[in-house]
Amino acid sequence: MSNRIDTTRLQEIARAYTASAVLYAALDVSLFTHVSNGCRTEAALADATGLRDVDINRLVSCSLSLELLDWEGEELCNAPDVEAYLVEGKERYAGPWMMFTRPDVAGWFQITEKMREADATKLGMYEELTVESARKYHQATASIGFGAARRFVRTVDLSDRQHLLDLGGGSGAYSITAVEAFSSLKATVLDLPPVVVATEEYIADAGVGDRVATVGADFTEGEFPSPVDVVVMASNLPIYDSEVIGGVVERAFRALVSGGEMHLIGEMLDDDRKGPVDAAMWGMNELVCGSEGRAHTRSECEGYFRSAGFVEVEVTDFVAGTLARCFGRKP
DSSP states (O other): OOOOOOSHHHHHHHTHHHHHHHHHHHHHTTHHHHHHTTOOSHHHHHHHHOOOHHHHHHHHHHHHHTTSEEEETTEEEEOHHHHHHSSTTSTTOOHHHHTTTGGGHHHHTTHHHHHHHOOOBSSGGGGGOOHHHHHHHHHHHHHHHHHHHHHHHHHSOOTTOOEEEEETOTTTHHHHHHHHHOTTOEEEEEEOHHHHHHHHHHHHHHTOTTTEEEEESOTTSSOOOOOEEEEEEESOGGGSOHHHHHHHHHHHHHHEEEEEEEEEEEOEEOTTSOOOHHHHHHHHHHHHHTBSOOOEEHHHHHHHHHHHTOEEEEEEEEETTTEEEEEEEOO
């Protein structure tokens, strides 16, 4: 007897936006922060948030069903990951990152029209960045960026390297973390002119201004500062199409000294393009943002490196199911 199929999976996809909306609402009213601070009943939460009892009931029911909240006896508690990352004031608070793409929600429900319009530019919304919008962008993304950077310096030994070039470095997370971890290393962050104003603020806060410099430029064109012996491009892969990525890798190769290395870290699709979902969705997000970017497969990234002349090329998991790292060495 064959397995019976039904519409359950399709319905879950069709209504997936409802889970996002509940998470946003919970963060709006600091639900998880209140629970962590001792408001562990619905009555206490209603008092703390100022919401009606019925709305707290609805929000708590949804949060329990989504496993954001749980019961400890007759009192509410946060799920472990919620307690770690969604309680305001905690060191690892990631609320801004969770809300980062909320302004794009309306655009996601217009992707049919956007595909039919076929009106995109190389950089999409990034062409309109101001200093203030760059600051806001990196306030939302910096915590995740620094977390990834710490993973990078634990994974890659740069103790014999002298100069790291950080392409599209944003907050400077990789550069700052790398020079803190490796005493012989200096770094240069190359990003759009409005962005590096914000970058310099992060550099100053870290106290590494003597070892991390910035260059305000569009790294998708023009030659790179050289000589350098490490190039990193992290978490901006889907923003660009194949032509741009291939050109960036070629110019990175030219900027590197013999024996230098490049690391491309980003959301890469498996070669059969059946996942990870996150990589595919970041590619689709570029339609929403109005750029020509798309998701790239692991083998495509390897191809960009080999075509540029890199050897020892390999792609490995960086954050399993989320990010991969493509490595190559210049002969």
